[in-house]
Amino acid sequence: MADMIIKNAYILTMDPSVGDIENGVVVIENGMIKEIGTSTQCSAEKVIDAKGSVLMPGLINTHCHAGMTIFRGYADDMQLQDWLENHIWPAEAQLTDEDIYAGTRLACLEMIRSGTIAFADMYIHENKVAQAVDEAGIRAALSYGMIDFGDKEKADKELKEGSAFVKEWNGKADGRIDTMYGPHAPNTCSRDFLIRVKEQAVKDNVKIHIHVLETEAELNYMKENFGMCSIHFLKDIDFWGPDILAAHCVWLSDGDIKILAEYGVNISHNPNSNMKLASGICPVSKLLDNGANVCIGTDGCASNNNLDMFEEMRMAALLQKVSTMDPTVLPARKVLEMATINGAKALGIKSGMLKEGYNADMIIVDMNKAHLTPVYDVASHLVYAASGKDVETTIVNGKVLMEEGKVLSLDEQEVIDIAIQRSKDLILKINN
Ligand SMILES: O=c1[nH]cnc2c1ncn2[C@@H]1O[C@H](CO)[C@@H](O)[C@H]1O
Ligand SMILES: [Zn+2]
Secondary structure, three states, X not given: OEEEEEEEEEEEOOOOOOOEEEEEEEEEEOOEEEEEEOOOOOOEEEEEEXXXXXXXXXXXXXXXXXXXXXXXXXXXXXXXXXXXXXXXXHHHOOOOHHHHHHHHHHHHHHHHHOOEEEEEEEEOOHHHHHHHHHXXXXXXXXXXXXXXXXXXXXXXXXXXXXXXXXHHHOOOOOOOEEEEEEEOOOOOOOHHHHHHHHXXXXXXXXXXXXXXXXXXXXXXXXXXXXXOOHHHHHHHOOOOOOOEEEEEOOOOOHHHHHHHHHOOOEEEEOHHHHHHOOOOOOOHHHHHHOOOEEEEOOOOOOOOOOOOHHHHHHHHHHHHHHHHOOOOOOOHHHHHHHHHHHHHHHHOOOOOOOOOOOEOOEEEEEOXXXXXXXXXXXXXXXXXXXXXXXXXXXXXXXXXXXXXXXXXXXXXXXXXHHHHHHHHHHHHHHHO
């Protein structure tokens, strides 16, 4: 007897060798996909009838600071440098374990609701992030965000904390948690520190998550201080490789694009954050044309201000079209690949496709809605017409985290109430 069967669904497998299955069935056992096709001989304890709905791989958010969800709407409409240095960093200095835990639980709740099955995170008090992820049932690649600002003592301390986190949490929560090293950016971390981080990550066999060329200010800083941009600087210290998850990559030259593609770097594109902070536009279609792996992320909730990956997909498509003045770039299927297959590749997880032997990480999207009627092309609707609110069921590692709109792994009202209380206490502390 299998654990679960989902039947009568329009299945968007995202498996290039299979494509869509118009009336299909998926069998789940031990957290994995046991069978996928048009019929099955298996029976299961739990059967979900997905008639009229789309079954697809859950979305993968490849750049987030989940704990920052506690700052949703706290500091809007500012320059990135001003936003970080004068608002976010002073406020973060006030954060406690409990704030991060509350913020991350809120983030997990929102992600489960909007069809995200895994996310990559870089933040502080990361132990509490891991605890929240463990309890919420979602999958994640977590890193402690390290900054040394050229201070040798701070570098030692940060690397020690990042390393302790990797050792404590890698492979935990039934294998749902992977860990990474999270050096903040080339303009906030010293050259020596980045070299040490890379060495340690290779030694520990984990990946690295870093912000790269998010702003023109970073580009100018790197040129002034090192005579080259961040891409060449990181190439110089043998940093690049398929183990690197580089968020943003907005300010790239054609030469930079070639380097990122050549080294198999994973690039997390965050269109909402880049638009809101007016950072610029990542040359996604050029990167893809050159063979680079580009995935999608939301960034933190203080620069987005939500974690809805459907909205992120739509923005990714529209922003490329208008910036290249070419409506044929980033068609819907390509964007779906970025949010599923490419994201899974970046995180090194067997998700992002509905395929035998893959993780049972999937979502059911209710299509019986005015704004999703009629249907000529399912992929088009998912990218251009749907939102995270249309997700009705979310399954991670074979466990149902939300069913028909009801979240099962978290007490939704409690998570919201605690986040509100924490935000009120926090604002009093910050203003004091
Ligand atoms: O868009 C961004 N650019 C640069 N830094 C950011 C952004 N969003 C959040 N952080 C900051 O990165 C650190 C991770 O530990 C945090 O300080 C967070 O506020
Ligand atoms: Zn970020």
